[in-house]
Amino acid sequence: MTVPPQTQPVKPSAADPVEEFLKRRKKATINDVAALARVSKKTVSRIINNSPSVREETREAVNAIIARIGFRPDPQARGLAFRRSFLLGLIYDNPNAQYIVNMQMGILDKVRGSGIELVVHPCDKTSDSFLEEIRDFVELQRLSGVILLPPIAENRQLIQVLEELAVPFVRITARHGDDNSPPIKTSQVVSRDRMGCQQAADHLVELGHRRIGFIEGPHTYASAKERRQGFAEGLKAHGLDIDPAVTAEGAYSFESGFEAGQKILSQPDRPTAIFASNDEMAIGAYKAALQMGLSVPGDLSIIGFDDSPLASRIYPALTTVRLPIRDMGRTAAETLIDQDNHRKHTMIFDAALVVRDSTAPAPKTFKP
Structure with missing residues (x-):
């Protein structure tokens, strides 16, 4: 076996x-x-x-x-371990919703997947508790960095508060400093708004427009001052000036653009073109022209500023000055995350005119 x-x-x-x-x-x-x-x-x-x-x-x-x-990873646990949070704060008081959204998208392009989160904090710069509110926000969240949008990016008292708190921050601004005070020496992302506005003036004059309306931004905004200055310089190069009779101040909102457009187009000798200091106000001017029976661009050429998503979606598509807002937000976040926070960085972005369908040669005759 x-x-x-x-x-x-x-x-x-x-x-x-x-x-x-x-x-x-x-x-x-x-x-x-x-x-x-x-x-x-x-x-x-x-x-x-x-x-x-x-x-x-x-x-x-x-x-x-x-x-x-x-x-x-738990952001709070990481914050305890490193004695700081992994949060970036975006602080703003700005009526232009699309500008805020585009800026957020740029910042998120950088922080997504990094373990860092974005905390958004709207505020009211006219409030008596404005500075204390932001101080409390920064201290409570233990922010690792702050991005300031205009117009509060120009507030020297706020900048002093952030320096006292020793929190790294970057300012988004239209220029290095204002005309009556020394430049603010901080890390900043600067847009050359004047350049784009000069191009807008050149474009309208080259199309034969001589009587040109202007919807400017709020006088307290550095960007509004820069855009006015650029537009004035562009007109002056052709022997023209901004005409107070066809100029109105807006608030960077659609409603204010509509009201300013009505005021300008109601003048006895109305303009054949309008330059608005942002797209929201330019689109408001569209509505004013439509209600008055004017066609764009047949009777009235219109130029905006920002190149917001709406600019290419409305009819006719809006000629506008492109400001790379999303890129600016991304760069601000990169400055806070990647670079040595003890150094002061200045990043400059050019503005450029994007010609679409809302501008045309000045009409030879028009109804006053």
């Missing part, structure tokens, strides 16, 4: 520890990542915070574990 050879029992294959973890359906922690990757908690922390002092193969292995188990 032949005795069959004795077979060795088959050992079950080792279970994947990550799969076993996932079956437990528990919220992943940094300790879980460290245990599954067989590294220290300190190593995981360094990888989360993009420290260069980690070997690349270790970084890749830990990131693979993080992706598989869906680990998300």
Whole structure:
């Protein structure tokens, strides 16, 4: 009788520890990542915070574990560990909603996936508690950086508060300083608004327009002053001046553009063109022209400023000065996240005219 050879029992294959973890359906922690990757908690922390002092193969292995188990760092815990939060603050008092949205999108382009979050804080610069409100906001959130939008980016008292709090910040502004005071020496993203407004004036004059209306922004805004100055310089190069009779101040809003358009177009010798200091007011001027039975651009050419998404969607498409707002927001965030906060950086963006369908040669005859 032949005795069959004795077979060795088959050992079950080792279970994947990550799969076993996932079956437990528990919220992943940094300790879980460290245990599954067989590294220290300190190593995981360094990888989360993009420290260069980690070997690349270790970084890749830990990131693979993080992706598989869906680990998300706790911003509050990170803030306690590093004695600061991982939050950027965007502070503004600006009536132009589309400008705010575009700026946010640019900032989010940079912070997305970085572990840093954006906190948006609208405020009222005319409030008696304006400065204390922002001080409380920055201290409560323990912000790692702040981005200031115009017009509060020009507020020297606010800048002093942020310097006292020792929080890094970047100003978005239309110029380095104003005409009657020294420049504010901080990190800043500067747009050359004058350049675009000069181009707008050139374009209208080259089309044969001589009587040109102007809807300017609020006089308290540095951007409004820059745009007026640029437009005036552009007209002066052709021997023309801004005419007070066909000039009205707006508030960078559609409603104010509509009211200013009505005022300008009601003049006995109405203009054949209007330059508005932003797109919202330019579109308001469209409505005023329509209500008065005027066609754009047959009877009236209109130019805006910003190149907001609406500019290419309305009919006729709006000729406007393009300001790279989204790029400016991205650059401001990069300055706070990537660069040495002890240095003062100035990043400059050019404005440029985008010609569409709302401008045409001046009519030879028109109804006053």
